[in-house]
Amino acid sequence: MLEIKNLTKVYEGGTQALTDVSFSVEPGEFLAIIGLSGSGKSTLLRCINRLVEPTSGQIIWNGQDITAASQDEMLRIRRKIGMIFQHFNLVSRSKVITNVLAGRLGYVNPAMSLLNRFPKSDHEMAIRQLERVSIADQAYKRADELSGGQQQRVGIARAMMQEPDIILADEPVASLDPVLAHSIMQYLETINREDGVMVLCSLHFLDLVHRYADRAIALNKGRLMFDGSPEEIDDEKFKEIYGKEAERIG
Amino acid sequence: MNKNKPSLKRSFGTALTVVVGIIVFAYGVKVTNVNFETTRSENRLTQLQRVIRALVRPDIIEYETVDTIIEIPFYLPCPEGQEIEVPAADTSQPYLTASEYCGSPGDLIVINGHNFTPHSRGPINFFTASGVKKQLGNFETDGDGNFELEIELPTRQPVEEAQHIQAIARLRVGSPKFTETAKVTWEKIIETVFMALLATAIGTAAAIPISFLAARNLMSENKSPLTTVAFSIVGWPVGIYLGLEIYGLVRDFLSPYTDNALYMVLGILAGTVIIYLLFKAIVKPEETQKMPHAIHTILRLILLFLAVITVIGLMIFLKSILRSAGLALMEHFEFLGFLGNFLFQVGESGYLVIPAVSALSIGGAIGSALGKIGQRISDKSPASVVKIVNLIAMPLATALLFVLVGGALDWFYQINNPVRTLYWPAGIGGAIGFILAVITGPKQPLPTGMAIYFIVRTILNGTRSVEALVMAIVFVIWVGIGPFAGSLALALHTVAALSKLYSEQVESILPGPVEAVQATGANHLQTIVYAIVPQIVSPYISFTMYRWDINVRMSTIIGFVGGGGIGFLLQQNINLLDYRAASVQMLAIAVVVALMDYISSVVRERMV
Ligand SMILES: Nc1ncnc2c1ncn2[C@@H]1O[C@H](COP(=O)(O)OP(=O)(O)OP(=O)(O)O)[C@@H](O)[C@H]1O
Ligand SMILES: [Mg+2]
Numbered sequence: 052m053l054e055i056k057n058l059t060k061v062y063e064g065g066t067q068a069l070t071d072v073s074f075s076v077e078p079g080e081f082l083a084i085i086g087l088s089g090s091g092k093s094t095l096l097r098c099i100n101r102l103v104e105p106t107s108g109q110i111i112w113n114g115q116d117i118t119a120a121s122q123d124e125m126l127r128i129r130r131k132i133g134m135i136f137q138h139f140n141l142v143s144r145s146k147v148i149t150n151v152l153a154g155r156l157g158y159v160n161p162a163m164s165l166l167n168r169f170p171k172s173d174h175e176m177a178i179r180q181l182e183r184v185s186i187a188d189q190a191y192k193r194a195d196e197l198s199g200g201q202q203q204r205v206g207i208a209r210a211m212m213q214e215p216d217i218i219l220a221d222e223p224v225a226s227l228d229p230v231l232a233h234s235i236m237q238y239l240e241t242i243n244r245e246d247g248v249m250v251l252c253s254l255h256f257l258d259l260v261h262r263y264a265d266r267a268i269a270l271n272k273g274r275l276m277f278d279g280s281p282e283e284i285d286d287e288k289f290k291e292i293y294g295k296e297a298e299r300i301g
Numbered sequence: 302m303n304k305n306k307p308s309l310k311r312s313f314g315t316a317l318t319v320v321v322g323i324i325v326f327a328y329g330v331k332v333t334n335v336n337f338e339t340t341r342s343e344n345r346l347t348q349l350q351r352v353i354r355a356l357v358r359p360d361i362i363e364y365e366t367v368d369t370i371i372e373i374p375f376y377l378p379c380p381e382g383q384e385i386e387v388p389a390a391d392t393s394q395p396y397l398t399a400s401e402y403c404g405s406p407g408d409l410i411v412i413n414g415h416n417f418t419p420h421s422r423g424p425i426n427f428f429t430a431s432g433v434k435k436q437l438g439n440f441e442t443d444g445d446g447n448f449e450l451e452i453e454l455p456t457r458q459p460v461e462e463a464q465h466i467q468a469i470a471r472l473r474v475g476s477p478k479f480t481e482t483a484k485v486t487w488e489k490i491i492e493t494v495f496m497a498l499l500a501t502a503i504g505t506a507a508a509i510p511i512s513f514l515a516a517r518n519l520m521s522e523n524k525s526p527l528t529t530v531a532f533s534i535v536g537w538p539v540g541i542y543l544g545l546e547i548y549g550l551v552r553d554f555l556s557p558y559t560d561n562a563l564y565m566v567l568g569i570l571a572g573t574v575i576i577y578l579l580f581k582a583i584v585k586p587e588e589t590q591k592m593p594h595a596i597h598t599i600l601r602l603i604l605l606f607l608a609v610i611t612v613i614g615l616m617i618f619l620k621s622i623l624r625s626a627g628l629a630l631m632e633h634f635e636f637l638g639f640l641g642n643f644l645f646q647v648g649e650s651g652y653l654v655i656p657a658v659s660a661l662s663i664g665g666a667i668g669s670a671l672g673k674i675g676q677r678i679s680d681k682s683p684a685s686v687v688k689i690v691n692l693i694a695m696p697l698a699t700a701l702l703f704v705l706v707g708g709a710l711d712w713f714y715q716i717n718n719p720v721r722t723l724y725w726p727a728g729i730g731g732a733i734g735f736i737l738a739v740i741t742g743p744k745q746p747l748p749t750g751m752a753i754y755f756i757v758r759t760i761l762n763g764t765r766s767v768e769a770l771v772m773a774i775v776f777v778i779w780v781g782i783g784p785f786a787g788s789l790a791l792a793l794h795t796v797a798a799l800s801k802l803y804s805e806q807v808e809s810i811l812p813g814p815v816e817a818v819q820a821t822g823a824n825h826l827q828t829i830v831y832a833i834v835p836q837i838v839s840p841y842i843s844f845t846m847y848r849w850d851i852n853v854r855m856s857t858i859i860g861f862v863g864g865g866g867i868g869f870l871l872q873q874n875i876n877l878l879d880y881r882a883a884s885v886q887m888l889a890i891a892v893v894v895a896l897m898d899y900i901s902s903v904v905r906e907r908m909v
Contacts, residue, residue, distance in 0.1 A: 100820055121680045130822030140813035144835040153831045157822025162580075165830050206817075213821055 052077060053099070053217065053249065058108035060094050060273075068094040069273045072108070076251065076266075078216075081243045083264035083281065084253040087293055090270040092253035096219045099251070100132045101125055112217075130157025133210025133248075135239075137222040139202040143195035147186070147205050150194050151177040154212025173212075180208040184238055200231040207238050218242065220252040224259070232256075236263050257284065355880035359888050363480045364473035371395050371414075371470055372428065374463035377454060379403035392416070395446070395470050406456035417446040417470050427455050428465040440468060482882040485870060490889045492784050493866035496859075497852035499788045504795025504852075505845050511796065512803030513829065514757045519807060523750025525676065527691050527741050530749055531734070532675030533668045534698035538705060540667030544660035551613045559621040569622065572615035579608040602670070609666070613659050620651030679744055687743035696734035703730030757800075764797035769855050773864035784865025791852050791859065798851075802844045803837070810836040846901040853897045857890045 053076040060069040068091045076082050084092050097103035099110055101117065110117040112128070120128055133154070141150045155173045156164055163169075181187040184204035189197060194205060203223060210218055220239060224232035240263055243250045254260050260267050261281045269277035269284075269292040276292050277284065290297060339345060371394075376385060385403055390396035392415070400411040412425060421442050427435045437452040452466075479487075513519055558564035583604050627645025631638050675694070679687050707726035716722050741747065773790035780786050810833060818832040860868025867886055874883040 102816055102820060121676065126822045126824055128822075129820060132820070134817065134820040136813060136817060138813055140817035142814040142818070142832055142835050144838075145831075149831075153818055153823070154821050156818065156824075156827045156831065161824060161827060164827055167830075209817070209821070 052113065054109075054111040055095075055099075056109040056111065058095070058098060058110065059106050060091070060098060060103065061106045067273055069098070069105075069270075072270070072273070072275045074268055074275060074278050076249055078249055079243070079247045081240070081250045081263060081265045082252070083260040083267040084251065084270065085255070085257070085260060085267055085292065086253075086270035086276075089272075091273040092270060093221050094273075095270065096134075096221050096251060096253060099217070099219055100129050100134060102134075126157060130213050131216045133213045133215035133218045135203070135206050135210055135218065135220040135223045137225045139199070139206045139226075141194040141202055141205055141209075143193070145194055146190070147181070147192055147194055147197065148174075148177055148190045150205055151180060151190075151208045151212055154209040157213065177208070177212060180211045181205075183211070184208055199227055200235065203227065203231075203235050204238065207235070207242075211242065215248055217249045217251065220250060222253050222255065225255055232259065233262075239263070257281075257289075260284075352880050356884040356887070358881055359884035360480050360879075360881035361483045361885055361888075362477045364477055365475045366471045367474055369395070369470050369472045370467050371397055372465040372467040373397045373399055374402065375399070375427075375466045376403035376463055377457060378405050378459050380461065390415075395468075395472070397466070397468055399466065404454050406454050408454045409451055410454065412440075412450050412452055412466065412468075414440055414442065414448045414450075414468055414470075415446070417442045417448065417468075418473055419444050419446045421446075421471050423469045423471060425450060425452060426467045426469065428467050429457060430460045430462050430464050437466070480885075482885050486867065486885045486889050489860075489867040489870050489886075490893055493856045493860075493868075494853060494893060496784045496788045496791065496856040496866050497849055500791030500795055500852050500856070501845060501849040503788075503792040504799055504848065507792075507796045508799035508803055509841070511757065511761070511800040512807060514753055515761060515800055515804035516807035517751075517754060518810075518812070519833075520750035520754040521748070523748075523753075524746035525672070525749045526679040526687070526744050526746055527695060527738060528679040528687055528743075529672045529675040530747060531691065531694035531698040531738075533672035535694070535701060536668035536671030537664050538701060540664035541660045543667065544663030545656055547610065547663065548613055548656045548659040551610060552617055555614055555617050559617065560625075562622070562625065565618050565622040565625070568618040569615060572611050572618060575611045576608055576615065579604050579611065583608065605666070609659075609663060613655065616651060616655045616658070620648045620655060623648030623651070684743045688738075691738040691741075691743060692735065695738035696731040699734030699737070700727045700730035703727060703733075761797045761800050764793065765801065767794075769794040770859060770862055770864075773859050773862050777863040782863040782865070787856060787859040787864025787866055790864060791855055794855075795848055795852060799844060799848055802848075803841060806837050806840045806844070807833065843905040846904050850897045850901040854894055857894070 055075065056073050058069055058072045059067075061067050072091075072095065084095065086092050094103055098105045099117070101120075105118050108118070115128070117125075117128055142153070149167075152169050152173060155169060155176075159169060159173065178187055178190065181190055184207055186197075186201055186204050186208075189201060189205075194202065197205065206223075218239070223239065224235050227235060236259060239250055239252065242248050252264070254264075264281050266279065267277065267281045267284065268275060269288075271292055271294075277288055284292070374386075374388065379385070380403070387402055390398070395414065395416040398413045398415070401408070404410055417440075419442055422439060424439055425437045427437050429435075435455050437455070438450055440448040440450045442448045555568070558568060583601055623644045625648075627641045627643070627648060630641025630644065632641075634641070678690055682690070703726035704723060707722040710716065711722040769790050772793055773787055776786035776789045780789065814836070815828060815832040818828050823831060856864075856866045856868075857871075858868045860866040860870070861872050863869070867890060871883055871886040871890075874880070874886065
């Protein structure tokens with residue numbers, strides 16, 4: 052169980068990105084995070100694996116306070132939290148397989164990994180994960196030779212190499228066309244259903260939220276505006292989340 | 302009409318600018334001694350002509366020459382009533398013709414030479430019957446090997462028989478050969494290119510790690526609480542001191558064994574095996590360990606310490622064996638002498654490198670280990686305890702720093718007064734540390750990364766602003782005149798220049814992949830290797846090539862200050878007014894620089 056308690060983030064320039072956000076996520080849940088651009092979705096997700104240092108509040112996972120973890124402990128926690136990005140964030144000059152194997156860095160012998168040596172079992176696992184997202188044939192291409200949809204699948208494979216308990220997906224489909232968007236979301240759904248991985252996914256389109264999420268939370272200017280089932284988002288709630296002038300499009 | 306006003310103002314401004322400009326340039330002309338009069342002076346123009354003519358005839362190729370005497374018979378005075386036989390000349394060889402073949406003393410006659418070596422000079426002599434030689438003039442042949450010279454016949458006792466007019470021609474025999482100048486120039490240009498290569502290699506090796514320290518985006522994330530800072534400040538100098546001591550101990554312990562080949566080989570084998578075993582034990586993944594964490598950590602530290610000592614011992618053995626092997630090679634196989642010398646020098650460099658490595662690695666190890674302990678205290682203890690620890694540790698750390706600075710000042714200025722170089726710095730440092738510990742919050746993260754970044758940047762900027770030529774002067778004093786001094790100077794300058802270029806490259810990488818790799822739980826080094834290195838390899842290579850190019854240019858002139866390479870030769874020949882030789886060196890420099898320019902641009906194009 053993941054519990055976020057009174058999470059607040061103030062960036063160095065003074066931007067109040069999150070204000071007193073509290074909610075919790077059950078294991079195996081698929082949680083959508085919605086909100087306008089700049090509402091703090093990315094900040095929230097990045098606080099969970101401490102790519103962004105929270106200003107105050109607590110993030111408690113299986114009884115451990117992530118915000119209080121030391122640097123060494125944080126490495127250990129991070130390897131159980133996979134992350135998927137809007138712009139894929141692959142190392143474009145490296146091979147696909149190397150990008151995928153990078154997901155094991157938290158587990159392998161650090162000295163050997165610096166020499167680019169991974170155990171055979173990790174190699175097999177990497178190929179399996181690539182097969183799972185149907186791009187095993189691209190394994191030895193350079194990452195930047197792949198299309199956007201393929202790159203995002205590599206991103207998923209990399210996250211799955213971590214054998215994660217949680218996946219943080221920050222607008223994983225915002226740079227893809229609608230068809231690809233569904234196929235990527237379906238991979239996430241499979242991971243969520245079959246492997247029981249908790250998924251926290253920020254999304255811009257409500258139809259995707261309705262289609263894939265068990266539950267949704269909404270942020271507006273860094274404050275939690277909504278926490279409930281996607282079906283509960285009616286027109287009134289919608290205007291609360293997105294502002295009075297907003298029109299529903301999907 | 303009002304609009305005229307600002308435009309009047311503007312014209313006035315323009316006029317003022319022009320006047321100021323003229324004044325500035327007039328002053329510039331004065332201080333730089335511009336004097337166009339000298340450029341027209343007759344005397345200087347002839348000198349210039351001479352130099353330029355020498356320069357366009359580089360002294361590269363020469364022929365073996367023999368002095369050949371070519372002569373024609375001559376009657377002085379003309380024999381009466383007798384026809385003079387003019388011998389038929391062999392027109393395939395150099396030969397002379399004359400306007401007259403007899404004459405009275407004091408007559409002017411014209412001598413023509415044919416088939417001589419083009420552009421050659423030589424004397425024209427009158428050779429009497431009694432074997433006395435009198436020089437009548439000098440000939441200088443034209444481009445076709447011909448000359449024409451008017452001579453005055455000598456006043457002599459009349460003689461009946463034929464006497465001779467001779468031309469002594471310098472004739473080329475055999476095939477063209479490189480001159481001594483060309484050979485020396487070739488040797489020196491090779492030396493120059495290798496100087497540049499060595500300097501670039503050493504400079505690059507040092508610049509890569511430094512460039513990470515000088516990259517803002519990497520360093521700005523590193524923040525540590527005061528406890529960590531204080532502990533590592535204490536750890537570093539202590540570690541460096543220990544490193545030097547340990548090196549001394551290991552060296553003394555091994556010294557009886559380092560002149561016996563068998564011991565050396567055994568030592569190297571044993572060392573390698575021990576290091577391998579220790580390494581395996583140290584890096585065993587922690588999942589397989591059943592021990593409690595603290596004991597495990599301490600055990601690992603002990604193993605690491607043993608490994609460091611073994612590595613030092615191994616390096617000492619390696620150094621000795623390289624030296625001995627090099628010496629043996631030089632002694633017994635002359636043709637492998639340069640390889641022997643290479644091995645010997647690599648071994649020899651161990652005397653400098655091993656203590657440095659030992660000091661820095663143990664310094665770094667103890668610095669970061671203490672830093673980690675500090676971090677742990679800061680993370681795990683209540684704020685009040687941390688505050689107390691800071692109040693003790695920080696004054697100690699700053700006092701130690703100040704004492705070290707005091708020691709350095711003592712060394713520079715030979716103050717020899719412990720009150721001023723020891724007690725005062727300790728006191729002031731302690732006080733400053735105490736104040737720092739009081740004013741900073743106990744667990745407040747401090748921008749240590751940025752502090753290191755600014756220090757490294759400042760040192761780099763300072764080093765870069767000193768010209769390599771000036772550095773070479775210092776190194777010449779340290780290691781003597783020669784290419785080694787030049788290489789060191791260029792290497793140092795390369796470190797500074799490349800570190801800056803590299804670090805700017807690091808600063809411009811995409812942050813996304815770095816974030817993604819960090820999110821997998823990768824540590825600092827892994828993040829560098831997996832997310833940063835792939836993004837910077839090709840610009841690094843292209844900058845290195847660019848730098849090699851610059852180093853070749855620099856190494857051609859570093860000889861001017863005694864730094865070896867072709868510059869030394871060039872300067873010497875200019876001082877000796879041997880412009881034809883200097884011309885060879887200038888030509889060589891031009892060719893090599895142009896070639897490097899081309900090669901590096903091709904390689905860079907391929908890489909990027
Ligand atoms: N590194 C940063 N430094 C300072 N301010 C930041 C930083 N990152 C984000 N912010 C600010 O924090 C607020 C929240 O940003 P965040 O990226 O979390 O929003 P978001 O909901 O993910 O937006 P989007 O949908 O556009 O991705 C914004 O006002 C943004 O300008
Ligand atoms: Mg975002």
